[in-house]
Amino acid sequence: MKESRTNNIIVTLITTTNLLVAFIISGIVIWSLGEDPWFALKTMLYGAFGYEEGLGYTLYYTTNFIFTGLAFAVCFHCGLFNIGAEGQAYIGGMAVGLICLWFENWPLLLVFPLAVVVSIIFGGLWGAIPGYLKGRHGSHEVVTTIMFNFIASVVMVYLLSHVLRPPEKMSPESRVFAEKVWIPQMHEIFDWFGIIITQTPLNGTFFFALVCLFLVWRFIWYTRWGYELRTVGTSESAAIYAGINVSRNIVIAMTIGGGLSGFVGINEIMGSSHRIMLNFQEGIGFTGIAVSLIGRNHPLGILLASLLFGILYQGGAELSFEVQSIDRHMVVLIQGLVILFAGALENLFRPQIENIVKHFLPKINVTKLF
Amino acid sequence: MSNLAIELEKINKNFGKICANKDVSLKVKAGTIHGIIGENGAGKSTLMSVLYGFYQADSGEINIHGKQTLIRSAYDAISAGIGMVHQHFMLVDNFSVLENIILGTESGFSLTESLDRSSKELSYIEKEYHLEVDINATINTLPVGLQQRVEILKALYRGAEILILDEPTGVLTPQEADHLFRILSELRDQGKTVIFITHKLREIMAITDNVSVMRGGKMVAHRQTSETNKEDLAELMVGRKVILRIDKEPAKPGEVILKVENINLVDDSYVQRVKDVNFEVHSGEILGIAGVSGNGQSELMDLITGIRPLQNGRIHINKKIITNDMNVDSAVMRKLGIGHVPEDRQRRGLVTEFSANENVILGYHKDPSYNRFLEMDKVAIVKSCEKNMKHFDVRPDNPFLKVSLFSGGNQQKLVLAREIARDPKLLVVGQPTRGVDIGAIEFIHRQIIDMRDAGKAVLLVSVELDEILSLSDRILVMFEGQIMGEILANNASEREIGLLMAGIKKEAL
Numbered sequence: 001m002k003e004s005r006t007n008n009i010i011v012t013l014i015t016t017t018n019l020l021v022a023f024i025i026s027g028i029v030i031w032s033l034g035e036d037p038w039f040a041l042k043t044m045l046y047g048a049f050g051y052e053e054g055l056g057y058t059l060y061y062t063t064n065f066i067f068t069g070l071a072f073a074v075c076f077h078c079g080l081f082n083i084g085a086e087g088q089a090y091i092g093g094m095a096v097g098l099i100c101l102w103f104e105n106w107p108l109l110l111v112f113p114l115a116v117v118v119s120i121i122f123g124g125l126w127g128a129i130p131g132y133l134k135g136r137h138g139s140h141e142v143v144t145t146i147m148f149n150f151i152a153s154v155v156m157v158y159l160l161s162h163v164l165r166p167p168e169k170m171s172p173e174s175r176v177f178a179e180k181v182w183i184p185q186m187h188e189i190f191d192w193f194g195i196i197i198t199q200t201p202l203n204g205t206f207f208f209a210l211v212c213l214f215l216v217w218r219f220i221w222y223t224r225w226g227y228e229l230r231t232v233g234t235s236e237s238a239a240i241y242a243g244i245n246v247s248r249n250i251v252i253a254m255t256i257g258g259g260l261s262g263f264v265g266i267n268e269i270m271g272s273s274h275r276i277m278l279n280f281q282e283g284i285g286f287t288g289i290a291v292s293l294i295g296r297n298h299p300l301g302i303l304l305a306s307l308l309f310g311i312l313y314q315g316g317a318e319l320s321f322e323v324q325s326i327d328r329h330m331v332v333l334i335q336g337l338v339i340l341f342a343g344a345l346e347n348l349f350r351p352q353i354e355n356i357v358k359h360f361l362p363k364i365n366v367t368k369l370f
Numbered sequence: 371m372s373n374l375a376i377e378l379e380k381i382n383k384n385f386g387k388i389c390a391n392k393d394v395s396l397k398v399k400a401g402t403i404h405g406i407i408g409e410n411g412a413g414k415s416t417l418m419s420v421l422y423g424f425y426q427a428d429s430g431e432i433n434i435h436g437k438q439t440l441i442r443s444a445y446d447a448i449s450a451g452i453g454m455v456h457q458h459f460m461l462v463d464n465f466s467v468l469e470n471i472i473l474g475t476e477s478g479f480s481l482t483e484s485l486d487r488s489s490k491e492l493s494y495i496e497k498e499y500h501l502e503v504d505i506n507a508t509i510n511t512l513p514v515g516l517q518q519r520v521e522i523l524k525a526l527y528r529g530a531e532i533l534i535l536d537e538p539t540g541v542l543t544p545q546e547a548d549h550l551f552r553i554l555s556e557l558r559d560q561g562k563t564v565i566f567i568t569h570k571l572r573e574i575m576a577i578t579d580n581v582s583v584m585r586g587g588k589m590v591a592h593r594q595t596s597e598t599n600k601e602d603l604a605e606l607m608v609g610r611k612v613i614l615r616i617d618k619e620p621a622k623p624g625e626v627i628l629k630v631e632n633i634n635l636v637d638d639s640y641v642q643r644v645k646d647v648n649f650e651v652h653s654g655e656i657l658g659i660a661g662v663s664g665n666g667q668s669e670l671m672d673l674i675t676g677i678r679p680l681q682n683g684r685i686h687i688n689k690k691i692i693t694n695d696m697n698v699d700s701a702v703m704r705k706l707g708i709g710h711v712p713e714d715r716q717r718r719g720l721v722t723e724f725s726a727n728e729n730v731i732l733g734y735h736k737d738p739s740y741n742r743f744l745e746m747d748k749v750a751i752v753k754s755c756e757k758n759m760k761h762f763d764v765r766p767d768n769p770f771l772k773v774s775l776f777s778g779g780n781q782q783k784l785v786l787a788r789e790i791a792r793d794p795k796l797l798v799v800g801q802p803t804r805g806v807d808i809g810a811i812e813f814i815h816r817q818i819i820d821m822r823d824a825g826k827a828v829l830l831v832s833v834e835l836d837e838i839l840s841l842s843d844r845i846l847v848m849f850e851g852q853i854m855g856e857i858l859a860n861n862a863s864e865r866e867i868g869l870l871m872a873g874i875k876k877e878a879l
Contacts, residue, residue, distance in 0.1 A: 222746060222748070223746060227731070227735050227746065234723045235723070237718050238717065238719070238721045241700060241712055241718040242701070243699050244701075
């Protein structure tokens with residue numbers, strides 16, 4: 001118990017240090033552009049939290065990242081590197097949109113569960129095929145999921161420009177579906193309780209994302225299916241020894257991952273744009289990888305990391321709007337630095353931090369001798 | 371004092387808060403074979419790693435041939451005339467012997483030039499020490515014994531005066547081990563110094579001139595081999611009296627529990643690993659399978675426990691017949707009453723990244739007693755882990771500790787406890803005491819015999835001949851996938867088994 005607590009402290013410190021370093025370097029870059037980094041930071045935080053609209057947008061982005069972060073994490077626990085959330089979100093989202101178009105006269109209470117199910121089926125299928133190819137034929141999931149991202153993209157361009165686009169429209173998108181099946185926006189939900197807040201794209205899907213966080217947490221660590229998944233991901237040979245079907249678990253993990261990615265469509269299409277658009281998922285799937293890695297593939301960490309990226313997205317937009325010499329690309333640079341230090345160079349400061357922690361903590365009871 | 375090849379003084383090495391070597395001092399006379407014996411985790415390997423430059427000591431002095439030497443890397447060690455033969459050979463499998471030996475020492479622009487020069491030098495070394503190997507042979511075509519010889523040649527070629535051998539006999543047949551001992555004596559007679567690390571008392575007695583015993587990171591005793599004995603050394607190693615022989619009643623075999631009929635296995639690279647194997651195991655007996663590691667024993671266990679699918683033949687288990695078209699997996703075999711303690715507990719028997727309680731359910735995670743409707747019953751799981759830990763005296767008895775933090779012996783106890791707790795009809799045990807300390811070995815052997823006495827069938831696979839001889843009631847010897855012969859344990863001789871292990875049948879003698 002003690003040992004795992006120490007470990008938690010170390011991990012938390014490492015992540016914080018990495019983020020700090022990323023921000024300090026970003027600050028240096030901003031300073032070298034002749035701007036005041038302290039002002040930039042304040043602008044970003046103000047943009048993300050300072051007023052209702054900013055906060056709304058931050059949480060709206062957060063919702064997306066929770067879904068794709070979880071999508072990556074579930075697969076990661078099964079030993080898979082799912083970088084196909086982008087395509088899975090695209091296809092799953094399309095299915096959500098189709099349901100809304102077809103059943104727009106049904107009550108939301110029926111359409112929402114239906115949308116969840118088809119998103120799992122379609123997004124899940126988009127993940128399950130690479131999963132099957134991996135489990136059965138050993139094709140590497142990184143290669144196949146990237147390919148499936150491209151396939152999804154081409155399929156969507158075709159569908160949106162040839163099939164779903166109403167004839168009178170010029171842009172490749174579907175028609176707007178009836179208001180009955182829109183997910184209530186946050187200002188409407190607050191309005192039910194008599195609280196007036198500013199209108200933002202933030203909608204009820206945010207709560208659904210929180211539910212997903214909870215369910216994934218229980219699933220991974222408290223059910224026998226989660227146990228099988230983690231065993232396959234941690235030691236395939238032990239899984240075979242235990243009689244756990246490795247390829248089946250790979251397909252299951254990829255299906256769940258695909259399904260979770262598909263929920264991006266619920267937030268984006270059902271909750272915000274109310275029509276199927278081109279590239280509505282752009283970048284969200286890939287950011288999910290960073291979110292999950294920074295959040296150590298744990299739902300709580302994913303929640304915090306999603307929030308961080310929500311802040312970066314929304315605060316970054318504010319920053320490029322406010323400060324002349326900082327444009328959109330600067331924000332991408334900051335995000336890149338965060339991913340570099342907290343994701344790729346994760347263990348850069350580990351030895352030093354471990355030494356410090358072990359120096360200050362009372363003697364740790366480790367029983368293994370060398 | 372100049373006749374000391376190595377003098378270590380007060381070596382300390384800590385890993386974080388763990389003390390691997392504490393004030394270790396060691397004197398090795400030049401031109402002798404010096405044994406270092408100790409249980410797993412006693413600090414032998416750490417000490418040798420310090421000497422060979424893999425680690426640097428936190429404090430202490432290393433003197434080589436009377437000269438204080440700073441060893442910061444393997445390169446420094448080699449320059450100081452130290453050579454090491456690792457437990458797992460460091461050879462490039464698809465290179466020739468010659469290429470392997472000169473690896474890292476080649477000079478000049480053209481490789482052929484160095485190869486020519488080295489082959490002359492090598493043939494000289496080979497003659498001098500009677501270490502004949504075909505230098506043009508590819509490593510993977512050579513038997514393990516010869517591969518080891520290549521490792522020794524490699525060290526000598528680099529000018530080693532002091533040779534460290536880390537558990538060198540683990541992969542050898544008794545005959546090959548004897549041959550190695552002759553080579554080592556030869557080296558000693560030529561003035562080389564040999565440090566021989568092992569946990570086998572028999573080898574210490576057979577080959578060394580002096581012996582040092584390590585326990586818990588400390589050097590506890592130095593003895594002249596001629597003035598000590600096995601019991602004395604065992605007691606020093608463990609710190610208390612140890613019974614080396616196992617007392618057991620004669621077996622009372624009952625009905626047939628496992629019957630294997632004509633099974634074969636051809637692996638993915640089309641090599642026949644198991645060839646026409648037939649045998650029976652009765653309830654109340656221990657059938658031992660001896661053989662040099664890599665002769666099909668592992669694959670045979672995989673077939674019986676359902677890890678690999680059956681390709682042909684039949685397995686009768688507990689009155690059920692399994693054939694190749696049934697596509698059984700290990701879950702099915704487990705349900706039919708097989709308990710399996712696998713050879714490689716860290717890769718198979720345990721998920722070392724998981725906690726102890728999560729490992730208690732490995733293979734049994736679908737069992738109703740561990741599950742509620744949706745979620746698992748963590749309380750029941752932890753309880754059953756605590757029970758196992760208590761019965762098998764696992765230390766520390768903390769069900770939440772990560773398994774990788776337990777010692778080898780305690781890890782093995784966790785596996786054994788899990789498999790025995792389910793009351794199997796047949797217990798398949800592979801290398802039950804590999805990497806396990808003496809204290810735990812006693813306990814594990816006792817458990818296996820108790821299983822037998824409780825009327826269970828036990829199939830024991832081990833490369834430790836002593837273990838096979840002291841536990842089994844009947845012994846089968848495997849060589850290149852075939853059963854070479856069956857021997858009753860009470861009239862088995864090590865020589866006879868050794869010959870069968872080398873593939874020489876009785877009729878040929």
